[in-house]
Amino acid sequence: MAIVARLRSLRRDLAAVAATLSGRQAPPPLAAAARTSAPPPASALTPRRLRVARIVRETSDAVSVVLEDPTGAPIQFAPGQFFTLHVRVGDEVLKRAYSASSSALDRERVAVTVKRVHDGRVSRHVVGHLHEGDAIDVLGPSGAFTPVAAREPRLLVLVGGGSGITPLSSIARTLLASEPGTRVALVYGNYALEDVIFKDALDDLASEHAGDPARFRVRHVLQQPPPEWAGGAGLLDGDRLARELDAFGDPDLASAEYFLCGPAPMMAGARAALEARGVAPSRIREERFVSAHAAGGLSAGAASQEVTLRMRDGERRIVVAAGRTVLETALDAGVDMPFSCAVGGCGTCRVRLSAGSVVMDEPNCLSTGERAERYVLACVSRPTSPCTLDVP
Ligand SMILES: Cc1cc2nc3c(=O)[nH]c(=O)nc-3n(C[C@H](O)[C@H](O)[C@H](O)COP(=O)(O)OP(=O)(O)OC[C@H]3O[C@@H](n4cnc5c(N)ncnc54)[C@H](O)[C@@H]3O)c2cc1C
Numbered sequence: 001m002a003i004v005a006r007l008r009s010l011r012r013d014l015a016a017v018a019a020t021l022s023g024r025q026a027p028p029p030l031a032a033a034a035r036t037s038a039p040p041p042a043s044a045l046t047p048r049r050l051r052v053a054r055i056v057r058e059t060s061d062a063v064s065v066v067l068e069d070p071t072g073a074p075i076q077f078a079p080g081q082f083f084t085l086h087v088r089v090g091d092e093v094l095k096r097a098y099s100a101s102s103s104a105l106d107r108e109r110v111a112v113t114v115k116r117v118h119d120g121r122v123s124r125h126v127v128g129h130l131h132e133g134d135a136i137d138v139l140g141p142s143g144a145f146t147p148v149a150a151r152e153p154r155l156l157v158l159v160g161g162g163s164g165i166t167p168l169s170s171i172a173r174t175l176l177a178s179e180p181g182t183r184v185a186l187v188y189g190n191y192a193l194e195d196v197i198f199k200d201a202l203d204d205l206a207s208e209h210a211g212d213p214a215r216f217r218v219r220h221v222l223q224q225p226p227p228e229w230a231g232g233a234g235l236l237d238g239d240r241l242a243r244e245l246d247a248f249g250d251p252d253l254a255s256a257e258y259f260l261c262g263p264a265p266m267m268a269g270a271r272a273a274l275e276a277r278g279v280a281p282s283r284i285r286e287e288r289f290v291s292a293h294a295a296g297g298l299s300a301g302a303a304s305q306e307v308t309l310r311m312r313d314g315e316r317r318i319v320v321a322a323g324r325t326v327l328e329t330a331l332d333a334g335v336d337m338p339f340s341c342a343v344g345g346c347g348t349c350r351v352r353l354s355a356g357s358v359v360m361d362e363p364n365c366l367s368t369g370e371r372a373e374r375y376v377l378a379c380v381s382r383p384t385s386p387c388t389l390d391v392p
């Protein structure tokens, strides 16, 4: 069985390499989508219309939405990147970011996997009311949570919780198919077995890439495991992660590249545990689905402040209430501000602070150079005095 799976996997790897070499398929887009200090190009801010080709139920509260371009144009992204869906809910069009969960090597379609959030407006709509054939406007891809291209085989360790599996699934599928010697280890935490997104697909991927050493290994960790459960049990915190890594016993763990995506406490615990094991911080990458402020870690600004937005077509004045962000307030006032992720992760909402002061939720994706040039991110900025912002 293992031999058959390995042969299947080898055949697929060779087919991917051959397709790349023959030019039938673009090389895997693994280079990091590192942001420069240039503003995003206009095309990055213009959504394209895609069609819902298929909806796949993954768990009782998660679906995968497979999107295709009705014109047949390719859909390109790097594994780990996200798209911003413009979803009509009632009379409103709401924008939310969703990571690609499918392989970046398949350019005919992209799948995003959405888990319903309690009281969540868009996720409830997508999971309950989106239909095959629906049209949907999509912005992106965006984000830099993506492995940098490597010539040598390497070890990637993916640590996920709940819906945080989505970018990790894309990274695993893409790299296993495009980097023949690369190994991937996944530690995936959930509450119960029925909450595990992609359970069968991940187990299949593990048997396809079994061997010595295995190219893909997965350890599921459940808070409420069923009887006779052979995986990890308990909350996926730093101690649990350390135990799971010890069980992998891979000699390359210290030099591996780590990708974390899940609830904020899980990521904080994982980072602390990895650093305590001697993993260099530069080898640990994180993707947040909720802003640091929404996750409850930051204090709000103390008072309302007037903000002048200098746009290409004139000035707009808004009053940002205590605790709100510039972006939220501008959008509520009908100002057409550029944005994508809305949690400080992509740089699309970057504006220059020409007067006044703001506090920003941290961490965010602004570089030291951008900060020195007084750029701020409207989506995570709360003014602490009257401000003037130049919007590109
Ligand atoms: C870069 C990026 C990638 C993302 N990828 C995915 C993905 O692949 N799959 C996916 O399901 N989601 C993903 N998200 C989260 C997604 O964008 C939405 O935030 C989420 O679906 C909730 O939107 P909503 O409109 O349903 O909830 P809202 O109506 O916006 O919020 C309802 C309540 O839920 C809270 N909340 C919002 N988001 C979350 C969350 N993720 N977990 C717990 N509570 C939350 C809010 O604080 C609020 O109290 C991603 C977010 C980012 C920034």
Ligand code: FES
Pocket (backbone or CB within 6 Å): 338, 339, 340, 341, 342, 343, 344, 345, 346, 347, 348, 349, 350, 377, 378, 379, 380
């Ligand atoms: S919208 Fe992505 S950083 Fe602000």
